[in-house]
Amino acid sequence: ADALKKTFMTHANDASPCSFESFAGVLGGKKIKVSAVEREEKSRLCGPAALNGIVVYDSGVYGLPKDTSKLKFDVKDIVEKGVHLKFGFIDAVSAGIAYEIEKQVLKGQTGGFVQVKMAKTPSDVNINVGNRARRFVESKNKPLSLKGPIFCAAEYNVV
DSSP: OHHHHHHHHHHTTOBSSEEEEEEEEEETTEEEEEEEEEOSSSSBSSOTTTTOEEEEETTEEEEEOSOGGGOSSOOHHHHHHSEEOSOOHHHHHHHHHHHHHHHHHHTTOOEEEEEEEEEOSGGGGTOOOOHHHHHHHHHTTOOEEOOEEEEEEEEEEEO
């Protein structure tokens, strides 16, 4: 997951189609290679929301980019007064993709493609919000806004 995260972060805005080797090693006694990829032309390795951070402010939870100037909403108070987590979308997405690859390799698959597309809920980003936390946010009529165009993908092959 860490190797995939590093690759996504380093090459997030590189033009596609592209492929960057992230990991070459052993998993479950099998040699594998994992690459961060974007097959589509005229795109980027990662979508615009892939590098969003997570900010908690006034009982709401927000996924925000580092540069908030292009957002339709004024998020100045959220950015200045909110608590910025040390964990962002790319951490969760990388861990989720790595987990799916591990699961598939351990089941005996010899290659595959794992992708996170448009996130509409926290679970789409591989973030689990506990029931108590969800109920608290909802009871305050605040947003739990962890969504956006992630578009991160990886290919793997057993070699």
